[in-house]
Amino acid sequence: MIELIHLVKRFGDLVAVNAVDLVVPRGQFFALLGPNAAGKTTTVKILAGLMKPTSGAARIAGYDVQEQPLEARRRIAYVPDFPFLYDKLTPWEFIRFTGQLFQMSEERIASGARELVARFNLEPYLAKPIEALSHGTRQRIVIVSALLHAPDVVVLDEPMVGLDPHHARVLKDILKERALAGMTVFVSTHQLSVAEEMADRIGIMHEGRLIALGTRDELRRQSGTSGALEQTFLTLTRQEANLREEPPSSSAAPAAQSE
Amino acid sequence: MNRPMSTNRAPASRAASPSPLTLLVRVNMRQAWRRLLAIRQQSRLLTALIVLFLGGYAALAFAIFYRGLRFAGSFPGLGAVLIERMLFLLFAFLFGLLLLSNLIISYTNLFRNRETSFLLPLPIPWESIFRWKFIESALLASWAFLFLIAPMLAAYGLTQGVPWHFYAATLGFLGLFIMLPAVAGSWLAVNLARFLDRRAFQVAALLVASGLLAATAIWLKTDPITDEQLETRVLVVLDRLLSRTHFALFPLLPSYWLSAGVQQWAEGALGAALFFALVLLSHVLFFGTLALTRMGNAFYAAVSMVQSRGSAMNRWPWFRAWQQRLDRRARSTGWLERALAWARPIPVDVRAVLLKDMRLFWRDTTQWGQTLVLFGLLGVYFLNLRHFSQQLTSPFWIFLVSYLNLGACALNLATLTTRFVYPQFSLEGKRLWIVGMAPLGLRRLVLAKFALASTLSLALTAGLIILSCRMLMLAWDRTLYLTVAITVMTFTLNGLAVGLGALYPNFKEDNPSKIVSGFGGTFCLVVSFLYIVASVVLLALGSPWTRYGEPGGSGLMPSWAGFVLLSAGVGWLPLRLSLRRISQFEM
Missing domain, CATH: 3.40.50.300 (P-loop containing nucleotide triphosphate hydrolases)
Structure with missing residues (x-):
């Protein structure tokens, strides 16, 4: 609360x-x-x-x-209006990095991300560099990373x-x-x-x-x-x-x- | 209400996770590595150019230092003293530069960086964020320092005939040394951010710079030395020179510990060298521990202050009154606009672009600050030439110095055109919906930028070259010759920067320094430098005056033909190509 x-x-x-x-x-x-x-x-x-x-x-x-x-x-999870992303990472690397910062185990990261990635249709982009993605896709990555640790x-x-x-x-x-x-x-x-x-x-x-x-x-x-x-x-x-x-x-x- | 809620965290998994600092280092190293790979993948030519330029600098700097040190060392009895003092002076100045560099980079990295804003709401201790930013800033601020002095230290070692372990030990000394300005720079950055807003900082910086300049002018004021003194009282003259540089031997300066340690190791006095290494180490451990364990809270307080501040000077009634006066005048025509209104032959829309560019230049402290520093230093050096006029009686030295000054002035300009003029079109590209859609057209926009940059920079370069000629007491015809030469070079360098800027635009970046670090910017800098070297050589070879200052030099026509052709190829051609490309530009 x-x-x-x-x-x-x-x-x-x-x-x-x-x-x-x-x-x-x-x-x-x-x-x-x-x-x-x-x-x-x-x-x-x-x-x-x-x-x-x-x-x-x-x-x-x-x-x-x-x-x-x-x-x-x-x-808490915070999604700003202009979020920062590491441009040279891939979405999966970024999501994993965020999970690790919240001290989540690899299994928890994988299971938590699976559903969110699927619902936001991020699967085809997971291995592409973030810098090559559109604004909307980047926004989806930020939301997945934010919700990953079940805040x-x-x-x-x-x-x-x-x-x-x-x-x-x-x-x-x-x-x-x-x-x-x-x-x-x-x-x-x-x-x-x-x-x-x-x-x-x-x-x-x-x-x-x-x-x-x-x-x-x-x-x-x-x-x-x-x-x-x-x-x-x-x-x-x-x-x-x-x-x-x-x-x-x-x-x-x-x-x-x-x- | 205050009792923490139970959560679904998994404490067992925490032990296995790497620390936040390790994660941050790892992720940023991966980013940096991919950036390096991207450069190689984007353009092999760019990679080759960078490698060639870095290798060329290292080889040339080594050769110059080696010859210089050999020359200085050849004076019997004095050589060792001179080299020692040069070493101490070099590190003392580099310490000052490193401190400034660390302060600027730390401030930007800690308070103007989007990664910091991203990390603050995450469960990472403020200390860890500060530690990572400290490491990043120290590396960014110091790598160039290491690269710059490596050839000098190699030459020093070679001339002193040192054993192999000197180089390894020196590396250790340097590693310890760079930590001290890094700690001091980050501490200063945090405290400046905490207690001064932008305007108060600008006022303070101006006051400190003026104070330093005045102190330097009083302390290092040059005394005229006569030829007679040089011939009969060498030791007195030398003693006077050395006394002015005595500050570099102040034993509490970290640069003193480094210089003394390096020098003692070179001389084989390993015990004494080790003592200085331990002095450095103890200071690094003490201040490093303080910085890495006690700065987290101060850093967060400063971040919050930076985001929260209106103006620290708002508490003073005179400042508020002044601001209100400025607000009232905001809609009135400024003096710049009124001055430009006199230039009636220039169409109104072009005048609007010129006014906008001049206002942006004036309001961007970085742009006018760097211009002031680069040309100000050169101006001070030119003014000081008058004190050497008694030694510069040899026409050969006057000839040589006049062309070296021409080269220095052009090199300064090249730095500024690459840094500020080159990214102009890319930055304008972000606003294409305004200027590109207007009847003005991109072609006239580019030409207006070229005209403005050339005119403003010509006022500086021509003024400096006339000053240089005046200080060297050159006749009016030789002054005119060098002024025409710098005029051509000014237009060429601006044409190159504007042209390449439009040929290699980068509309993705907002940060001009990142636009410059791409292929076009690097290419612009390298071509500018090569052009300046070639032009100065051509102009000196084809001078209508001999090396001894007498009329009658040969080769004026072919050398000027070469110079004009070269200038057209380097300046006019890229500008023309860019104008052609712009006409086919799709928004």
Whole structure:
């Protein structure tokens, strides 16, 4: 599970993440939405241990990302929006390397990779150099490597970018299956359709604050809209922007409630 | 809530797994090996060129060092002192260069590297990531140092008549020595990243460089030496010279331990040499252990700081006010744009490309920084020639030095054209959807780049050659001769870089240094160097003045005909071929 406890991140004068409290329980598919510069990527980077929070804490499966980094990182998989791959390796060598970094035995790597490789149709590419592969194929390799060690938590930043509709479907299915089996899924995305279709719970960030949190229906009720998530999202972010523009005496932004 | 969940990890398998550091070394070695193989598979010509160039450098450097050391050693009583001081000086300067090189490479490798970002969320201790990056940076920063000094050490050993084990021992000394600047460089990089942002670093670097320059100017200020002093008071002159280089003998400098160790071993004083080896070893063990076991947390704090920082200088009100002023002016026309607006004969779209290229050059610290260092050093050297004017009374030396300066200036330019002009087209290729689709057309784009690069570099090269002639007190006709020569060479070298850049584009890479390291870039550098050597020889042979500075040299016409033909073949031809290829270019 994931816990964000009063998380704050400042970049000089700018507050990128402003007192965010959030709990994503085990087995939940959580989608984080927000306009550009809302603080989504910063939150994800803090979760992945790429940067320290200014204050507050982030926990993965009970382990503080800063205080017990190795324990936390053994339980998390992170798929960035622009992943790094060793270009001169083959996909199989890369997958094996990642498995070894997680101290998996050769048998576990082989058995874990077999199903994922088959579902993502990577078999024909396993012996080719990664540098010769298309963006979508590379994205599939990264996802297979990330899911290989059966993490407790997977954090994905825009995971559908570059994937064709077929493999986007495969990824959605795998994430849903794994979530049902107990893996916590945390997706940061601009694709509202992914959140609408997949997420058990949705969070909306705006200017560093978590302005809304709940199921699709709860968000609809909060925004006073009905219909597609797009309408809910636009209404909530516009309301928040309007509140910010009003004089401080009249501003009373609803605080998002954590689980 | 805080209690760790039970997981499906298999602890039994952990014992059998190699350590993360071993895995990282292994995977990166495999990558490096495949890169090497790929070069060979891509082009045999490139492999042959690289091998030839490296072999040629080693042979030439060995020959020059061997002759130089023999010459210096031939002065009775003074030879040994001179060689010893040269050895100490060389290693002292190389220590400084290695420190700088390690600092730059460590910073890039630790904080601007995508592999680091990939490794940080994985279950690898920060110490292990730092250790791997430390090893990688030390190797990258030091291999060229070893390659550069190997011919010198071989020549030194040969002139001193050393036994075989000298070479093995020297290798050991060098292996220990390179660790110290590597440790210091990585420590400095981590602390700079932690406490200074980019702008604060630039200000600090400028202040340190100015301070160093001022200190050097005061400390190493040359005194004019008269011919009379040279003839009658050689020892006084030599003593003055040696006193200025005394800093290289400071016993706490690691370069001192290396130089003294190598020298003692060459002289057969193995006990003393061993003492210096142990001094080096103890420092390497102490600082190496500190770096490899205590830097992990500092490294992670610095990584987080680099990713988190707005600006460290934002805390000062004057800086915020200045930034706000800059923001307000962001949409107004800058002085560069206003200056270019005067050049009305140039079409607006070409002016836009020129303005964009000039802005990118100015905003890229690497580009103007390296240009400033290379031509600045050459300028300082030319300015210092005035102190030798009393010794340079012999017309032969003036003749020789004027052509050597021409070659040095052109070599500097070749380094810059290969490094910065060659990758221009490949980098532009990424933005083909903007410039390629515009009515400007690729042909005019390439020609605009050629014109801009040639004009800017000509201002530098012609200025330096005129300065050199002025310092050598050459007459105006000889100044004009050398200025025309450098003008032709400037256009040729730029034509070669622009032409080959368009003939061998690499649209996959974003990093210009990686574009340069391909076949086209290597070919460009080698051809530039060969062209410069051939041109300087042709121009010197066909000079209208004799070696003694008198008018009447023979062979002006054939040598200039050869020089012009060579320049056309090296500069104009690739440019023309590239323009033809661009006309058939498919986006």
